[in-house]
Amino acid sequence: MEKPQYNTDIVKSFVHWSVLWGLVAVLVGVIVSIQMTNPEMNFPPYLTFGRLRPIHTNAGIFGWGVGVIFATFFYIVQRLCKVRLWSDKLAKFQLYFFNTTITASAVTLILGFTTSKEYHEMEWPIDLMIIILWVTFAINIIMTIIKRKEEQMYISLWYMLAAIVGVAILFLVNSAAVPVSFFKSYSAFAGTNDANVQWWFGHNAVAMVLTAPPLAMFYYFLPKSTGVPIYSHKISIISFWSLIFMYLWTGAHHLLWTPVPDWIQTLAMAFSIMLIAPSWGSVINGYLSMKGQWHQMRENYLVKFLILGITFYGLQTLQGPMQSIRSFSAFIHFTDWVPAHIHMGTMGWVSMVCFASIYFLVPRIYGKELYSIRLANLHFWLALTGQLLWSISLWIAGVLQAGMWNAMNPDGSLTYTFMETMVEMYPYWWVRTIGGTLFMLGVIVFIYNLFKTAHNGEKTASLAATAEGRA
Amino acid sequence: MDLGSILYLGVTFGLFVIFAAIVIRTYSRKNRDKNETAKYRMLDDD
Ligand code: HEM
Ligand code: HEM
Numbered sequence: 419m420e421k422p423q424y425n426t427d428i429v430k431s432f433v434h435w436s437v438l439w440g441l442v443a444v445l446v447g448v449i450v451s452i453q454m455t456n457p458e459m460n461f462p463p464y465l466t467f468g469r470l471r472p473i474h475t476n477a478g479i480f481g482w483g484v485g486v487i488f489a490t491f492f493y494i495v496q497r498l499c500k501v502r503l504w505s506d507k508l509a510k511f512q513l514y515f516f517n518t519t520i521t522a523s524a525v526t527l528i529l530g531f532t533t534s535k536e537y538h539e540m541e542w543p544i545d546l547m548i549i550i551l552w553v554t555f556a557i558n559i560i561m562t563i564i565k566r567k568e569e570q571m572y573i574s575l576w577y578m579l580a581a582i583v584g585v586a587i588l589f590l591v592n593s594a595a596v597p598v599s600f601f602k603s604y605s606a607f608a609g610t611n612d613a614n615v616q617w618w619f620g621h622n623a624v625a626m627v628l629t630a631p632p633l634a635m636f637y638y639f640l641p642k643s644t645g646v647p648i649y650s651h652k653i654s655i656i657s658f659w660s661l662i663f664m665y666l667w668t669g670a671h672h673l674l675w676t677p678v679p680d681w682i683q684t685l686a687m688a689f690s691i692m693l694i695a696p697s698w699g700s701v702i703n704g705y706l707s708m709k710g711q712w713h714q715m716r717e718n719y720l721v722k723f724l725i726l727g728i729t730f731y732g733l734q735t736l737q738g739p740m741q742s743i744r745s746f747s748a749f750i751h752f753t754d755w756v757p758a759h760i761h762m763g764t765m766g767w768v769s770m771v772c773f774a775s776i777y778f779l780v781p782r783i784y785g786k787e788l789y790s791i792r793l794a795n796l797h798f799w800l801a802l803t804g805q806l807l808w809s810i811s812l813w814i815a816g817v818l819q820a821g822m823w824n825a826m827n828p829d830g831s832l833t834y835t836f837m838e839t840m841v842e843m844y845p846y847w848w849v850r851t852i853g854g855t856l857f858m859l860g861v862i863v864f865i866y867n868l869f870k871t872a873h874n875g876e877k878t879a880s881l882a883a884t885a886e887g888r889a
Numbered sequence: 890m891d892l893g894s895i896l897y898l899g900v901t902f903g904l905f906v907i908f909a910a911i912v913i914r915t916y917s918r919k920n921r922d923k924n925e926t927a928k929y930r931m932l933d934d935d
Contacts, residue, residue: 498931570927638931647928652915655924659911663904681894685901889934 422567424496424887428509429489430783433776435517436485437865440772443477444858450474451851455844464528472527472539478764479537479627481520486772487631488516488555491578493779494638495559498575499566502887504558512554519547531601535616537623538592542603545593552589556582573654577634580662584626592619610678618669625665628763629731632771633700636728639771639778640707643720649706657699664693671742674751683744690742697735704728719794723774726802730766734759749824754843755816758809765805765857773801773864780868785877785885789870793863800860807853815846 453459453467460466496503503509523540532539540548559582563575592615594606605612637654641647648654670678670686704725708714714721737759740746750756781788788794822842825833883889915924 568930570923570930572927572931574931641928641932645932647932651925651928652921655915656912659908663908667901679894681890682897685897 421888422496422500422502424889425492425503425506425509426783426885426887428503428506428513429493429779431513432485432489432492432516433779433783433868435513436482436489436772437776437868439477439481439485439520440769441858441861441865443474443482444854444861446470446474446477448851448854448858451847451854455847455851463530469528469530472532473524475537476523476527476539477520479623480523482772483627483631483764483768485516486635486775487581487627488512489779490635490638490775491555491559491631494574494634495562495578498568498572498638499562500568501562501565504561504565508554508558512551512558515547515551515554519544519551522547526601533595533603533605535592535605535619537620538589538616541601542593542595542597543600545589545595548589549593552582552586556586572637573648573651573658574634574638576655576658577630577637580658581626581630581634584622584630584662588619588622588626591615610676613673613676614670614678614682617672618666620672621669622665624763625661628768629661629665632727632731632768635771635775636700636704636724639720639775640704640724643718643724643774643778644708644711644714646707646711649703649709653699653703657696657703660699661693661696664689664696668693668742671747674742674744674747687742687744691739694735694739698732701728701732701735719791719798720774720777722795722798723770723777726798727767727770727774730762730770730805734763734767737762749820750816753816753819753823754812754846755820758812758816761805761812762809765801765808770801773797776864776868780871781881782884784872785882786871786875787878787881789867789874793867797860797863797867800856800863804853804855804857804860807856808850811846811849811853815843818842818846 449459450467450470453470463469492503492509522544526541526544527539531541533541559578563571563579595603596606597603607615637648667689668686670682671690674683674687676683705728708721708725711721715725741750741756741759777788777794819839819842822834822839823832827833877885914920
């Protein structure tokens with residue numbers, strides 16, 4: 419079969435930009451964390467917690483997460499389909515438009531324009547930009563898959579397709595709004611319907627941005643890094659389809675004990691618990707793929723990132739279903755337990771897999787060996803320690819907070835005032851800032867290592883072929 | 890239960906049936922081995 423000439427430049431550009439947005443996300447994360455312990459660090463009107471928090475979440479999920487999705491999907495789709503990307507021009511347009519959209523989002527958020535829907539804060543003109551961006555991406559990936567030279571579709575392609583279709587549907591439905599001016603719109607849905615649609619979107623954004631794409635990357639980069647195939651392709655397919663069917667029904671677990679109809683809440687609770695099976699299907703498949711290869715955990719830094727990543731995914735998908743049970747939710751909802759859950763997912767699972775994917779890509783797109791494996795190992799430990807400090811401190815804080823909120827005196831009055839419960843949080847929030855700073859230092863070490871790889875050293879013959887798009 | 894709720898559950902059930910069909914197809918004697926070839930092919934030199 420004639421060897422295709424792959425487009426590597428576009429992968430390189432998306433790697434650069436996603437890493438930059440990743441740095442912005444963690445930097446703003448540390449700032450908002452400090453603002454919680456030191457309210458004097460709020461500088462109204464622009465640099466307040468309320469305005470910076472959505473910049474952090476959107477830069478994290480869309481700048482960093484989606485940026486890496488663009489980079490890795492463009493790399494993976496060409497190799498798994500054994501054809502060049504369908505359109506280089508479209509991909510280039512997507513790159514510029516991606517950065518314009520993220521910048522426009524950050525600027526409007528800091529100016530205070532917001533729909534107030536979490537993870538969908540941007541106003542309608544930016545929604546339109548996001549739709550154009552996603553359609554461009556979807557066309558390029560789908561067309562590349564259609565003209566593929568490989569008959570059988572490897573599991574990563576399935577997850578990629580699901581993410582592309584899923585995000586499109588969720589985003590379109592949740593964007594339905596009536597604009598009243600250039601920067602203000604009102605949701606097309608009202609009351610509990612609005613809440614239901616918003617969290618159907620919210621939790622499926624977790625599925626289609628923070629679960630399916632990292633799984634596509636994991637299933638591709640783990641075997642490529644270890645040199646041995648995944649344990650079972652059949653298990654991966656069954657886990658895929660069950661995950662897709664089940665996620666759709668779980669959104670209302672964000673709305674337990676609310677006026678949303680009881681049966682919808684119960685359905686969400688039941689499906690969330692069932693979701694353990696497909697999630698752990700991937701976790702077990704990942705672990706079994708390491709059979710006879712566990713020594714690589716010591717020798718291969720890529721494997722370390724990937725296996726820790728899937729381990730956090732496993733823990734996340736046990737904790738999530740627990741949180742979806744009404745009685746458990748009554749205890750932890752609204753407490754700091756929830757951000758701890760989120761950051762085990764975003765810092766532990768999503769970011770670990772993204773780091774591994776970029777470490778895999780950079781030597782191949784520059785045609786050079788990684789500058790320093792020692793620095794990559796240092797990065798690993800900084801990320802792991804930072805994430806553990808972040809999550810563990812806030813789990814403890816969450817339980818303490820819930821305990822204090824629920825404490826009652828014999829006469830039925832509350833034992834603690836709300837302010838007293840807030841004051842108790844300070845030590846934990848400090849530990850979070852320390853953990854976040856360690857994680858951010860890890861990101862800086864990561865970027866330094868990538869920069870030195872790009873600018874130092876000689877090209878290696880085997881890697882140069884990939885860099886030039888010949889492999 | 891109103892009509893909306895019945896429809897909601899109906900769609901859920903329909904999806905379950907589709908899922909069962911996918912499982913049966915994936916593990917059928919005809920496809921069982923073929924399904925595994927992708928994991929070896931992806932390791933081929935790019
Ligand atoms: C089986 C899988 C999962 C289930 C059942 C689940 C369940 C839940 C529940 C019940 C909540 C709401 C907690 C509350 O406010 O009381 C929640 C929040 C959240 N989870 Fe998970 N989770 C799962 C996996 C994940 C994964 C893999 C991620 C990836 C990062 C993730 C990210 C989030 C985020 C971002 C939120 C916060 C939403 C908000 O802003 O309120 N979850 N999850
Ligand atoms: C240095 C690392 C990080 C730090 C210090 C940090 C800090 C924070 C803080 C202080 C909050 C506000 C919590 C609250 O409202 O109580 C937050 C929320 C959030 N962060 Fe991060 N973060 C970090 C990394 C990330 C990354 C890498 C992502 C995504 C890929 C992310 C996604 C989110 C999300 C989705 C929320 C919303 C949580 C919720 O609704 O409860 N964070 N973060």
